[in-house]
Amino acid sequence: MGKRLLFLLAIFLPIISFAQSTEGSPRTNESVAIAKNFINDMADLDVALDVILSEKVIVNKPNNELYDYLEASLQEIRINLLSKDIEEIQYKRFNELPRKEVRDIDPEGKLVENMIFLYYKNRLLTSLYVEDGKIASFTLVSKGNELAHFVTY
Known part of the structure; x- marks a missing residue:
């Protein structure tokens, strides 16, 4: 009986712990929700890009040249x-x-749980970095x- 119980535990514990680990932390789930909201707005042609830029994207050092660049980048995504x-x-x-897909990404001290990668039909569409409830970056270079x-901008 003891060996059977040990055997069953050895089989099911990794499965249970794996199922829990794929859920993501509340912060990660929030980051995914913010990314989805951003993409939904980007796909909605009735939402102006300058509105998305001002409401959804963190711009730390705003200037006209940067805004023009960011709007053009958002237009490409759209x-x-x-x-x-x-x-x-x-x-x-x-x-x-x-691991092979992230080994060439340097987080540079940024929280990896805030890095969201968007795939469409198994191809990378874009990458987002979320911070303080907004998009801090949509540029992975x-x-x-x-x-x-x-x-970050």
Whole structure:
């Protein structure tokens, strides 16, 4: 009886702990919700890009040139979303991705649970970094040495 119980525990404990670990922390779930809300607004042509920029994106050092660049970047994302069924977009957390997909990302001290990667039909659509209830970055760029990082504005 003891060996059977031990055997069953050995089989089911990893499954139970794995199921719990995929849930994500409340902070991570909040980050995914913020990302979904951002994408829904981006896909809605009735929501102006300057409104999205002012309400949904953190801009620490605003100036006209930066706003023009960010609006153009948002326009590119919007154009890309037009041909997609946004209900099919998958929102994946940094920790849910295979190691090979994140090994070239340098978090630079940023919280990885706030890094959300959007996939459409198993292809990376865009990457978002969420901070303080807003989008802190929608720009993941190479910084050399084959590493990428999120650029905040």
